[in-house]
Amino acid sequence: MRFFRIYPPAIPTACALAVLLFSCPDFLAGASRSTTTETRLACSWEYDDNVFQESSGQMGSVAGLVSLFSRILFRYPASLTQFNCNIGYKDHYRLSEEETRRAGDILAYRLSLDSEKRFSANWFAGTETEFKQRHVYRKSELDLLSEEGYLRGSGKLYARRNLHHKDALTFSYRYSFFDFDTFKSFNYGAHSPSLKYSRNLSPRLTGSVSYTLTRRGYKREVFALDHQGSLVQLPIRQNDNHHQFDFSVGYSGAFLANFIYSLQNNDSNSYGFSYWNNRFIILLAGKLPRDFFLNAYLFFEIKRYSDKVSEPILIDIITGENDNNGAVIKLSKPLGPVWEGAATFSFYRNESSIRDLNFRKSLINLGLTCRF
Numbered sequence: 001m002r003f004f005r006i007y008p009p010a011i012p013t014a015c016a017l018a019v020l021l022f023s024c025p026d027f028l029a030g031a032s033r034s035t036t037t038e039t040r041l042a043c044s045w046e047y048d049d050n051v052f053q054e055s056s057g058q059m060g061s062v063a064g065l066v067s068l069f070s071r072i073l074f075r076y077p078a079s080l081t082q083f084n085c086n087i088g089y090k091d092h093y094r095l096s097e098e099e100t101r102r103a104g105d106i107l108a109y110r111l112s113l114d115s116e117k118r119f120s121a122n123w124f125a126g127t128e129t130e131f132k133q134r135h136v137y138r139k140s141e142l143d144l145l146s147e148e149g150y151l152r153g154s155g156k157l158y159a160r161r162n163l164h165h166k167d168a169l170t171f172s173y174r175y176s177f178f179d180f181d182t183f184k185s186f187n188y189g190a191h192s193p194s195l196k197y198s199r200n201l202s203p204r205l206t207g208s209v210s211y212t213l214t215r216r217g218y219k220r221e222v223f224a225l226d227h228q229g230s231l232v233q234l235p236i237r238q239n240d241n242h243h244q245f246d247f248s249v250g251y252s253g254a255f256l257a258n259f260i261y262s263l264q265n266n267d268s269n270s271y272g273f274s275y276w277n278n279r280f281i282i283l284l285a286g287k288l289p290r291d292f293f294l295n296a297y298l299f300f301e302i303k304r305y306s307d308k309v310s311e312p313i314l315i316d317i318i319t320g321e322n323d324n325n326g327a328v329i330k331l332s333k334p335l336g337p338v339w340e341g342a343a344t345f346s347f348y349r350n351e352s353s354i355r356d357l358n359f360r361k362s363l364i365n366l367g368l369t370c371r372f
Contacts, residue, residue, distance in 0.1 A: 033074060033075065033076050034074075034075045035072065035073065035074055035075075036072070036073040036075070037070070037071065037072050037073075038069075038070070038071045038371070039068070039069070039070045039071075039371070039372055040068070040069045040070075040369055040370065040371050040372075041066075041067075041068055041369070041370045041372075042065075042066070042067050042068075042069070042367055042368070042369040042370075043064075043065070043066050043367065043368055044064075044065045044066075044342075044365050044366060044367030044368070045062070045063075045064055045065075045365070045366050045367070046062070046063045046064075046065060046090075046363060046364065046365040046366075047060065047061075047062050047363065047364045048060060048061050048062075048063070048103075048361065048362075048363050049361060049362050049363075050359060050360065050361035050362075051092070051103045051361075052101075052103070052144060052146070053146060053350075053359045053361060054359060055358045055359050058359070058361075059101065061092050061093075061102070061103050062092070062093060063090050063091060063092045063093070063103070064090075064091045064093075065088065065089070065090045065091075065365075065367075066088065066089055067086065067087065067088030067089075068086070068087050068088070069084070069085070069086045070084070070085045070086075071083070071084050071085075078117055078118045078119075079115060079116065079117040079118070080115065080116050081113075081114070081115040082113075082114050082115075083111075083112070083113050084110075084111070084112045084113075084114075085110070085111055086108075086109070086110040086111075087107075087108070087109050087110075088106075088107075088108050089105070089106070089107050089108075090105060090106040090107075091105050092104065092105055102138070103139075103147065104136040104137055104138050104139030104147045105136070105137045105138055106134060106135070106136055106137075107134075107135045107137070108132065108133065108134045108135070109131075109132065109133045110130070110131070110132040111130070111131050111132075112128070112129065112130040112131075113128075113129045113130075114126065114127070114128045114129070115127055121162075122161055122162040122163075123159070123160070123161060123162075124159070124160040124161075124162070125157075125158065125159045125160070126157075126158050126160075127155070127156065127157050127158075128154075128155070128156040128158075129153075129154070129155045129156070130153060130154050131151075131152070131153040132151070132152050132153070133149075133150070133151045133152075134149050134150050134151075135149045136148065136149045148180050148181060148182065148183055149180070149181040150178060150179060150180045150181060151178075151179045152176070152177065152178045152179065153176065153177055154174055154175065154176035154177075155174065155175050155176075156172055156173070156174040156175075157172065157173050157174075158170055158171065158172035158173075159171055159172075165199070165200065166199075166200045167197070167198065167199045167200070168197070168198045168199075169195075169196070169197055170195070170196040170197075170198070171193075171194070171195055171196075172193070172194050172196075173191075173192070173193050173194075174190075174191075174192040174193075174194070175189070175190070175191055175192075176189070176190045176192065177189045177190070184219055185218070185219060185220035186218070186220070187218065187219045188216045188217060188218045188219070189216070189217050190214050190215060190216040190217070191214070191215045192212055192213065192214040192215070193212070193213055194210060194211060194212035194213070195210065195211055196208060196209070196210035196211075196246075197209055197210070201249075204251055204252050204253045205249065205250070205251055206249070206250045206252075207247075207248065207249045207250070208246070208247075208248050209245070209246065209247055209248075210245070210246045211243075211244070211245055211246075212242075212243075212244045212246070213241065213242070213243055213244075214240075214241075214242040214244070215239070215240070215241055215242075216239065216240045216242065217237060217238075217239050218237060218238040218239070218240070219237065220237070220238050220270075221233050221234060221235060221236060221237060221238065222234050222236045222237070222238045222269055222270035222271070223270050223271045223272055223273075224270075224271050225271055231271065231272075236269070238268060238269060238270040238273065239268070239269050240266055240267065240268040240269075240270075240273060241266075241267045241268075242264065242265070242266045242267075243264065243265045243266075243267070244262055244263070244264045244265075245262070245263045245264075246260060246261070246262050247260070247261045247262075248260040248261075254286065255284065255285065255286030255287075256283075256284070256285040256286060257282070257283065257284050257285075258281075258282070258283040259280075259281070259282055259283075260279075260280070260281040260282075260283075261278075261279070261280055261281075262277075262278075262279040262280075262281075263276075263277075263278060264276070264277040264278075264279065265277075271307050272305070272307045273307075274305065274306040274307060275303055275304060275305045275306060276303070276304050276306070277301055277302070277303040277304075278301060278302045278303075279299065279300070279301040280299065280300045280301070281297070281298070281299045282296070282297075282298040282299075283296070283297055284296040284298075288331075290333070291333055291334060292331055292332070292333050293331070293332045293333070294329070294330070294331060295328075295329075295330040295332070296327070296328070296329045296330070297327065297328040297329075298326075298327045298328075299324075299325060299326055299327075300323075300324075300325040301323070301324050301325065302323055303323070303324070323350070323351045324348075324349070324350050324351075325348075325349055326346065326347055326348035326349065327346070327347050328344065328345075328346045329344070329345045329346075330342055330343070330344040330345075331343050331344075335368075338370055338371045338372060339368065339369070339370055339371075340368070340369045340371070341367070341368055341369075342365075342366075342367050342368075342369065343364075343365070343366050343367075344363075344364075344365040344367070345362075345363070345364055345365075346362065346363040346364075346365070347360075347361075347362050347363075348360065348361050348362075
């Protein structure tokens with residue numbers, strides 16, 4: 001099992017170096033700096049009634065989770081830099097001795113380094129870098145993508161110009177990669193330029209529109225139709241152009257609410273991988289009586305594929321139609337100066353034209369967090 005692995009993409013490394021370049025001038029000039037640290041230790045218990053996302057004969061599973069999160073903030077007069085580190089372990093165990101399968105245990109690391117610097121009253125620039133590695137132990141005998149280990153990372157550079165009436169225009173470029181342990185045909189590198197315009201519609205209402213073009217280069221070879229209408233594989237690598245338009249409206253008052261609509265079009269040179277997708281997201285947060293706090297995340301998407309085949313080519317290729325929706329609702333409450341209790345309820349449903357890919361699942365998570 002590989003615990004650490006070095007991946008050589010230049011863009012995420014350049015972003016990490018850019019963080020240092022943003023912060024060093026303030027440091028060398030002797031600018032005043034304030035440092036803030038935060039550490040959280042969380043333990044929880046989780047029940048999943050369909051751990052393998054099966055359409056029938058679903059199996060439930062219970063798991064214990066423990067995670068450690070740490071954040072360091074460096075504030076200068078003209079810049080802000082933050083470093084986040086998160087490590088977590090999830091241990092599944094059988095509900096009864098008669099069960100022959102058990103979901104794999106998961107160990108995950110996540111590191112992120114972000115920085116933003118003000119160059120003038122209206123110009124800001126920043127960088128964001130993230131790496132995550134996931135290991136799966138004692139995984140199921142079935143080759144399930146949901147039980148796969150991987151390494152992923154991204155690096156982002158952006159510049160923001162504040163306009164009149166508190167409007168803002170942001171241009172960004174992101175490089176990202178995904179590297180699976182065994183499902184190598186899913187590996188890709190992606191380049192994503194984007195443009196975003198945001199505006200204050202009222203004292204409590206904000207809105208934004210954005211466009212992102214993501215160019216993904218996969219390691220797998222493309223599929224095409226021959227003269228008899230059969231699928232054949234060609235010695236050409238798959239390349240996808242993913243266009244995404246986002247429209248969002250946010251409200252901040254007695255509670256926080258955000259609505260996001262995304263229109264996505266994936267244009268692929270491989271048969272069966274092109275689709276249109278409509279995705280709707282609602283985010284809610286607010287304080288309830290007796291110091292309870294509510295967070296809610298609801299989503300619904302309608303995906304329609306452009307090409308038609310009788311069976312999925314790979315596990316992520318459905319063709320025809322696929323509707324995916326779900327909700328995550330979290331209730332939390334402080335239990336003292338450093339303790340917090342939380343209960344999270346999650347519901348997911350996937351409806352596909354491929355019957356074997358239909359599934360429903362529910363999760364219940366009860367946790368306790370200590371801040372120090």
